[in-house]
């Protein structure tokens with residue numbers, strides 16, 4: 001890390017500890033994202049971290065993004081969950097938007113005026129993109145959008161949404177749109193009550209003959225599969241890896257602190273060999289995941305192809321966060337499952353990272369394609 005990256009980490013760590021930590025309990029109770037923090041997050045570059053300066057961001061790139069999401073996640077993983085999807089919307093508009101769309105929609109996102117939202121998942125199945133049922137048809141100069149999106153992050157805290165809908169057949173039969181929540185026929189549906197990442201808003205979007213002007217098509221008609229694929233792979237998977245990396249940091253800190261303070265047989269349990277082995281395992285997993293996450297972010301910043309590495313970082317980091325949260329709880333004995341202790345939240349949050357951003361099985365299928373490519377006949 002450079003001095004600038006270390007400074008960024010320190011600034012975000014201080015912000016997370018002073019501004020987010022006091023709000024964690026309320027987030028756990030209400031399930032609401034603290035939108036009042038958006039403006040201060042914008043001031044230190046969090047909301048516009050990957051958005052070019054020309055559109056109101058700071059344009060520091062993906063390694064910087066990894067650092068800030070990791071630091072936020074160390075304190076409360078729900079915050080980087082919301083932020084990473086916010087960045088997905090920024091990336092989709094920046095990569096595929098027209099100049100006019102970028103000016104109109106990237107600037108408010110970068111400046112924290114609203115949250116970004118990317119709606120791909122249909123109730124008919126998140127993994128089966130092509131099979132989605134949300135449908136749009138061009139009539140005159142408007143697309144008429146019908147259907148429903150579920151499990152959408154920032155659904156209720158965003159003023160406009162990047163929506164993928166079916167407009168034809170096969171992988172060239174999906175298109176992407178920017179849909180404002182005040183367009184006729186657009187509305188939010190139910191808000192989910194999740195076991196973890198509670199402060200990250202997740203809910204439904206409903207389209208009932210929703211009228212989307214043709215100039216709100218994002219990318220070309222039929223490019224929706226590419227818009228969704230690139231955004232999920234490069235920004236979504238790295239973002240979910242970052243959320244889990246934050247959880248892993250917290251697992252190690254909480255476990256090591258408790259093990260040093262809990263006295264059994266007249267001495268701290270950190271003296272017990274089994275506990276030391278658990279701590280060593282968590283530390284090893286954290287270190288491996290850091291390397292995977294920083295590597296893939298660096299590759300993305302260099303403009304290198306990194307689809308396999310994003311799948312690997314997402315699936316492995318989320319998997320290890322779940323394992324290490326369980327180990328951290330075990331080190332706590334029964335205290336670990338009590339609401340007063342942070343480790344139980346880490347386990348609930350880690351569980352929710354597994355399907356979010358695409359499941360482990362779908363990520364592994366992508367990795368396996370790379371493994372098998374040289375042997376393809």
Ligand SMILES: Cc1cc2nc3c(=O)[nH]c(=O)nc-3n(C[C@H](O)[C@H](O)[C@H](O)COP(=O)(O)OP(=O)(O)OC[C@H]3O[C@@H](n4cnc5c(N)ncnc54)[C@H](O)[C@@H]3O)c2cc1C
Nearest residue numbers: 118119120121125126127151152153355356357358359361
């Ligand atoms: C907290 C949270 C936030 C989310 N935010 C968003 C968001 O902002 N935008 C959005 O669009 N979606 C979002 N999602 C939805 C998420 O992307 C989907 O839930 C996920 O892609 C899985 O879809 P599904 O739940 O419909 O499961 P399904 O696709 O029905 O999968 C069911 C099971 O089948 C397995 N499976 C599916 N395909 C394969 C395959 N090819 N090979 C092997 N196994 C397979 C899956 O791994 C899983 O075990 C979010 C989810 C959560 C939990």
